[in-house]
Structure formats: structure tokens, C-alpha cells
Amino acid sequence: MKSVVPLAKARDDAIFGSKAVGLGQAARGGLPLPPGVALSGSIVEAVAGGEERAIRKVTRCVRPLGSPLAVRSSAVDEDGAEASFAGQHLTLLGVQSSEVVSEAVREIWWSANSDSAITYRQRSNLFVRPSVGVVVQALLDPEVAGVMFTQNPITGVDERVIEASWGLGEVVVAGRVIPDHFRVARSGEVLERTPGAKKVAVRTLPDGGTAEEQVAPELVERLCLDEGQLAELNRLADRCEEVYGPARDIEWAIAGGELYLLQCRAVTRAGSSR
Amino acid sequence: MPGIPVDVLRRVPLFADLSKREAQQIARLFKERRFAEGETVVREGSGGAAFFFIDSGEATVSVAGKPRTPLKPGDYFGEIALIDEGARTATITALSELVCYGLTYWDFRPLVQKNGAIGWKLLQSLAKNLRVAQQGE
Numbered sequence: 001m002k003s004v005v006p007l008a009k010a011r012d013d014a015i016f017g018s019k020a021v022g023l024g025q026a027a028r029g030g031l032p033l034p035p036g037v038a039l040s041g042s043i044v045e046a047v048a049g050g051e052e053r054a055i056r057k058v059t060r061c062v063r064p065l066g067s068p069l070a071v072r073s074s075a076v077d078e079d080g081a082e083a084s085f086a087g088q089h090l091t092l093l094g095v096q097s098s099e100v101v102s103e104a105v106r107e108i109w110w111s112a113n114s115d116s117a118i119t120y121r122q123r124s125n126l127f128v129r130p131s132v133g134v135v136v137q138a139l140l141d142p143e144v145a146g147v148m149f150t151q152n153p154i155t156g157v158d159e160r161v162i163e164a165s166w167g168l169g170e171v172v173v174a175g176r177v178i179p180d181h182f183r184v185a186r187s188g189e190v191l192e193r194t195p196g197a198k199k200v201a202v203r204t205l206p207d208g209g210t211a212e213e214q215v216a217p218e219l220v221e222r223l224c225l226d227e228g229q230l231a232e233l234n235r236l237a238d239r240c241e242e243v244y245g246p247a248r249d250i251e252w253a254i255a256g257g258e259l260y261l262l263q264c265r266a267v268t269r270a271g272s273s274r
Numbered sequence: 275m276p277g278i279p280v281d282v283l284r285r286v287p288l289f290a291d292l293s294k295r296e297a298q299q300i301a302r303l304f305k306e307r308r309f310a311e312g313e314t315v316v317r318e319g320s321g322g323a324a325f326f327f328i329d330s331g332e333a334t335v336s337v338a339g340k341p342r343t344p345l346k347p348g349d350y351f352g353e354i355a356l357i358d359e360g361a362r363t364a365t366i367t368a369l370s371e372l373v374c375y376g377l378t379y380w381d382f383r384p385l386v387q388k389n390g391a392i393g394w395k396l397l398q399s400l401a402k403n404l405r406v407a408q409q410g411e
Binding site for chain 1: 276277303305306307308316317320321322323324359362376378379380
């Protein structure tokens with residue numbers, strides 16, 4: 001089925017992939033997502049193959065999201081494969097406009113069909129034809145972003161563990177900074193605030209792409225979340241657990257003063273995988 | 275129009291004996307793929323997922339660290355991987371922005387499995403190549 005749907009209508013893993021369906025669940029649960037659409041594996045295949053009609057459809061459906069855009073793979077695969085393929089399948093941040101989304105979609109298709117992906121499949125006994133859905137969302141230009149575990153992933157204690165840094169959360173996920181570290185009780189009481197060393201930040205550029213920049217010296221060790229923002233994150237953790245169940249691994253961002261959920265998945269092991 | 279021109283495909287010995295119609299079925303399965311300057315296109319020893327034609331740009335080739343003749347537009351590589359999904363025998367790196375057209379193992383296999391005539395011609399072509407290789411030993 002060559003379809004492009006709003007995230008809230010992405011319901012079937014076999015059509016849109018697990019990431020899109022996870023975000024669809026969030027959208028239906030009223031969680032604060034950046035606006036976005038899900039592309040089925042079939043339309044991704046058609047766009048990668050240069051089918052004009054499919055390219056026009058994707059361009060038209062993506063245009064209302066504005067720019068820049070985040071274009072992410074959403075594996076349509078074997079059970080739970082999204083996590084294990086996280087390193088193989090591509091995410092493209094800062095895609096300039098709807099007009100060039102088809103190029104990003106084609107790159108993502110190839111990332112699922114690359115030599116490294118086939119080698120991984122051979123080694124993992126998953127030697128079947130890959131199919132990949134795509135999620136396209138408005139790319140935020142966050143003041144602060146990071147990750148949050150709704151239960152401590154190391155100790156198992158029932159408390160929120162939050163890691164945060166300036167700009168896009170990629171610096172936290174990729175280990176490019178020592179993020180600020182917070183622990184928050186379910187009651188909202190802040191149990192720990194440990195400043196990190198946030199020397200770099202990745203920003204969204206207005207004309208597309210992202211750029212790494214040095215953080216001003218006075219901000220490197222200044223906490224990037226205040227009391228109110230920690231309380232909001234605690235509420236987001238509550239709502240994510242209501243929608244998805246306990247023990248979640250969340251990526252979030254604060255842009256224009258608003259808190260957004262970027263991704264929510266089950267904690268699979270200490271630190272989880274992305 | 276998706277895919278690559280049929281006459282381009284038929285320049286490859288493996289596909290040279292296919293009829294125009296048969297070649298068309300394969301040619302339209304090709305998808306464009308771009309590599310940035312300096313990007314590794316394929317790495318020696320890695321599993322091979324696709325067969326590529328170079329449409330524009332140039333690429334360096336090395337085997338066991340030793341340079342070989344660079345690739346240019348019209349050159350191709352990896353066709354045997356379509357059949358045996360075997361390991362790459364060279365490392366190829368884009369020397370400039372490289373635009374290729376690629377056909378994956380997974381797109382190619384179902385077509386051959388459904389079409390015995392194409393399969394038979396490919397088998398003959400492989401046998402011909404094998405004889406040439408044996409005579410060269």
C-alpha cells in the first residue's frame with residue numbers, strides 16, 4: 001500500500017514500521033509530538049525507484065510540515081528488529097524542504113539495502129528482503145534536549161533519570177557531551193542535579209542541515225533545566241507510561257518553550273539502544 | 275523513467291544475451307544511489323548487497339590495500355553478488371560525487387526465480403565466463 005498518513009493514523013507495523021507506529025500511538029494518546037507523517041514501506045520503495053507519482057505524493061503530503069525536516073527510518077521487519085537495526089538504518093536531520101525529501105527517502109531505502117545491512121542480516125540469520133518505512137517530522141530547533149528514563153535503568157529504582165544538554169539531543173545520544181544529570185521522584189521532588197560539561201551543541205540551520213557549535217563558556221557547566229521544566233518532564237513521563245506502559249526510554253526536546261516527545265521505547269537494557 | 279537504459283545493461287556480459295524485453299524487466303529495477311566525495315562505496319570483505327553502474331563521477335579501487343584501475347562513468351561492479359551474495363573483493367571509494375544505479379540481490383532474485391528463461395541465459399553466461407577463467411589458468 002503506497003500511503004502517506006498523519007502519524008496518528010500509523011497503526012500497522014507491517015506497513016509503516018515500528019517507529020512510525022510507536023509515534024502513532026503517542027499521537028493518538030495526545031502526547032506532544034512535532035507534526036509529522038508516516039510513509040509506508042511500499043511508497044518508500046517506489047520513491048527510491050524514481051516513480052514520479054509516488055515522489056509527487058510524498059512531496060505534497062510533506063509540504064505542510066514546513067522546513068527544515070527530520071527524516072527517519074522505521075524498519076518494517078522481524079519482531080523487535082528496529083532496535084537491532086538502529087545502527088544500520090539512517091536518520092537525516094535538517095532536510096531543507098519537501099522538494100528534496102524524496103532524495104532523503106531514497107538514501108534511507110539504500111541504508112536498509114547497504115552492504116553493511118546485508119552483512120548484519122547474514123550474521124544475524126535475518127536474511128530476508130528488507131523493507132523500510134519512513135517518518136518525516138518538522139525538525140525542531142530546541143533550546144535544550146535529551147533523554148529520560150521513567151525508571152532508573154541501572155538500579156531499577158522507581159525514579160526518573162534525565163540527561164540533558166543544549167541544542168539538539170543528538171549530542172547526548174551520541175555521547176558528544178557530558179550531559180547534566182537529574183533524578184526526579186514520581187512525586188516531582190528533584191533528588192539530584194549534577195551539572196555536566198556541555199562544551200558543544202548541535203543546532204538546526206535555517207536553510208537545512210545542522211551545525212555543531214561551541215557552547216558559551218558560562219553555559220558549559222550551568223544546569224540547562226529549571227524546576228518548572230523538570231516538573232513538565234515528570235508529567236511527560238507519567239503520560240508516556242499511561243500510553244505505552246512502564247519503564248520507558250524517552251527522547252525529548254524543548255523548543256520555543258514547549259516540551260516535545262521525540263521518541264518513546266521500552267527500556268531494553270541499561271542505557272538502552274538507539 | 276525509473277531504472278537504467280536497456281542498452282547500458284546489455285553491455286554487461288552477464289546480461290548480454292538477454293532479449294530486449296528480458297533486459298527491460300531487469301533494467302527497471304535499478305535505483306539511483308549517490309555517494310559523497312570520499313565515501314566508501316563498498317568495502318573489501320563485506321557482504322555484497324547490490325550491483326552498481328557508475329553514471330557520473332569517479333572512484334578509486336584497491337585490493338588488499340593495493341590500488342587498481344580507477345572506475346569511471348559506464349563502469350560497473352558487483353554483478354556476481356547478485357547471484358551469490360558473496361563478499362566484496364575490493365574496496366571502492368568515491369573520488370568525486372558519484373552517481374550510481376544499483377540493483378539489489380533482493381530485487382533481482384524474485385525476477386529470476388519467476389522467469390526460467392532469464393535464469394537459463396544467466397546460467398549460460400556464467401558457464402561461458404567460467405570457461406574463459408579456466409582457459410586463463
